Amino acid sequence: MEKNFVKKLEFEAPEESSGTRIDLFLANKNIDLSRSRIQKLISQQNILVNGKPTKPSYKIKGNEKITIKVPPLEKLSLEPENIPLDILYEDSDLLVVNKKAGMVVHPALGNYSHTLVNALLFHCKDLSGINGVLRPGIVHRLDKNTSGLLVVAKNDFAHLSLAEQIKNRTLLREYVAIVWGHMPTNKGIIEAPIGRSTKDRKKMTVTRLKGRESLTEYRVLERFDLCDLLSIRLKTGRTHQIRVHLSYLNHPVLGDPEYGGRQKWIKGVHDQYRLLAQRLLSLIDRQALHAKKLGFIHPRTKEYKEFESPMPEDIENALSSLRKSGLP
Secondary structure, X not given: OOOOOOEEEEEEEOHHHOOOEHHHHHHOOOOOOOHHHHHHHHXXXXXXXXXXXXXXXXXXXXXXXXXXXXXXXXXXXXXXXOOOOOEEXXXXXXXXXXXXXXXXXXXXXXXXXXXXXXXXXXXXXXXXXXXXXXXXXXXXXXXXXXXXXXXXXXXHHHHHHHHHHHHOOOOEEEEEEXXXXXXXXXXXXXXXXXXXXXXXXXXXXXXXXXXXXXXXXXXXXXXXXXXXXXEEEEOOOOOOHHHHHHHHOOOOEOOOOOOOOOHHHHOOOOHHHHHHHHHHHHHOOOOOEEEEEEEEEOOOOOOXXXXXXXXXXXXXXXXXXXXXXXXX
């Protein structure tokens, strides 16, 4: 084995795989590497085709020799922090956390401390390393100001199983949201591709140009003056997906500062509802979006596990105000 590599894999790409992207081809092999990890190894020139570095978008031609050199995981440079966690379930493979609004899930530019990962490192001795140094254990994410349930993997076995369930759309992720205005139907599916905004790289948008397939299923739970309360299920997991899709329909999430859920929407409110709209915005200083229910097949026991999180106080207060509005 070459120095500084924990393992080296070599095999032939069959002719019937011709036309398949190399990252997808390798992700479907039983080699305990996620697609994101494979892409990173390619960018580090640790995956070779016929002895030469390649790109994630490279399409296999067939009868090629593929070499994968896997370096050891970098040592975590993050500091464990004694931050209280609301843990609904925990065993040797995973844990389910009820995240508070305002907590960033993993370190990124501008947020290298006080994240969920920092808290997890204090709580757990072992977390899966598939997502790299800055995202140990993180299988899926919630936006900073979205509250609710997350499942965290303690080992790569659990991580790969949970990631596969997300890929196959069998992992249940159900949200509740208060949105401005009234949805056109009591239930439906929003199908619109999402990609990075060309005007603001921190934001996402519905776009046909390099947009990825995005499906959001919704159901109206209650209708109020000015707003609807929705139950939402994710069929795909794009960045900001629910917020972008609802904004695209001109029904942004109440309080959402990035996708039109605050001052932009209130400008169009009729005078008789202006005070109610202002009161709602005074009760919640973030998007009224909560990951309420989470369900999955346990990677080891194969039992179905389902968890539910109570409505956060700020969203409950907004709902109470809507129910008491008494407007015609």
